[in-house]
Amino acid sequence: MSFEIKSAGFDDYLRKNGDGLTIDERKKVxxxxxxxxxxxxxxxxxxHRSDRVYQNGxxxxxxxxxxEITTGGKYEIGFSKKGKKAYIARLLNDGFDVRNQFGGPYKHVAPEDWNNFIANIGKExxxxxxxEMSRKAQEIINNKMHSNDTGS
Structure with a gap:
């Protein structure tokens, strides 16, 4: 999951307000x-945390x-490799087809609260x-303009 300002409206805002943002400033936004x-x-x-106690730590x-913040300024959110749980998040988000040694057919399982939760949290x-991103960008641009006005 990556978050970077991409909307045309925000790009227009940056063009109208001058300087744009450096990579470090984009990271802050x-x-x-x-x-x-x-x-x-x-x-x-x-x-949605369960009471289950997991074995072996x-x-x-x-x-x-x-x-993680990438060198390009994107802020990526995910699940750690060490935790080995990203596949569970994917199964819960996308749903899954149940299979066992007898074949099936079994219905597609998609827990209601979890179904597409990654995108839904973003939409909400x-x-x-x-x-908040616009406010931070405006703050950065104002600081640039203020420092240019004072000759710093």
């Missing part, structure tokens, strides 16, 4: 929006949520992420 998504994802995972899916928080 993307981080603001991605943090909102990451917090919403963590809340969702914690809300295995972590719960909610404990493996992680993030899209407006808030956009507002």
């Amino acid at each position: 993307n981080k603001v929006g991605a943090k909102i998504y990451e917090n919403a994802m963590q809340t969702f995972l914690d809300h 295995t972590e719960h899916l909610a404990d493996t949520l992680t993030h 928080n899209d407006a808030r992420m956009g507002r």
Whole structure:
């Protein structure tokens, strides 16, 4: 999952307001929006946490949520390799076809709360992420303009 400002509206906003953003500034803007998504994802995972105690130090899916900022300025949120739980998130998000040694047919399993939860969390928080990212970009642009006005 990657979060980067891509909408034409925001690009127009940057063109109208001058300088645009450097990679470091883009990282700051993307981080603001991605943090909102990451917090919403963590809340969702914690809300759906089971009481099950895993053997051999295995972590719960909610404990493996992680993030990384790429060199291009994208803020990526996912599940750690160490936790070995990303496949479970994918199964819950996409649903799965049950199979066993007898074949089937069995119905497609897609837990209602989990069905497409990765995209749904993004949609639910899209407006808030956009507002905060725009606010952060405006703050950065204002600081640039202020430093140019003062001759710094």
